[in-house]
Amino acid sequence: MHGGGIALPWDQVLQRYLSLLFFLVLVLGGGLLIGYATLPGAWYASLAKPPFNPPNWVFAPAWTTLYVLIAVAGRRTWQREPAGAAMKIWGVQLVLNFLWSPTFFGAKMMGPALVIIMLLLASIVLFIANVWNRDRPAGWLFIPYAAWVAFATLLNASLLWLN
Numbered sequence: 001m002h003g004g005g006i007a008l009p010w011d012q013v014l015q016r017y018l019s020l021l022f023f024l025v026l027v028l029g030g031g032l033l034i035g036y037a038t039l040p041g042a043w044y045a046s047l048a049k050p051p052f053n054p055p056n057w058v059f060a061p062a063w064t065t066l067y068v069l070i071a072v073a074g075r076r077t078w079q080r081e082p083a084g085a086a087m088k089i090w091g092v093q094l095v096l097n098f099l100w101s102p103t104f105f106g107a108k109m110m111g112p113a114l115v116i117i118m119l120l121l122a123s124i125v126l127f128i129a130n131v132w133n134r135d136r137p138a139g140w141l142f143i144p145y146a147a148w149v150a151f152a153t154l155l156n157a158s159l160l161w162l163n
Helices: 010-037 041-046 056-080 085-106 110-131 136-162
Strands: none
Touching: 010 056, 010 085, 041 085, 056 085, 056 110, 056 136, 085 110, 110 136
């Protein structure tokens, strides 16, 4: 049953679950693969850190949760308007998200990583603004993401300043 008691045809139910699975594999799978390929390592451990730097164990559960929220928002947006502006913005934020770790941890380039994360934060805010009146749940799904990336931007800038 869906909404007002109307049964959804099997193909619509299957499409919903398959599209959600696709977005989860894309976002969560991609994010975790990039994360494991660019673990912080000795270089990051050797950096001078600000007093608000969280312990390393915080990052994996935080990003795993955020990746699920990003995937659900992406699926909602794709179902509503697959080629619309919001979906394009969603795609841009995902590319920027996936570029940050290889730039920061892989290439050890904190300055370019700061530019990437600032663009990422701007794209997240733009996504929220774009979907807010049409799909408020998708916007809310990005609020914790925006907060975390704002914090990560401050952390990236602080690490650059201190090192």
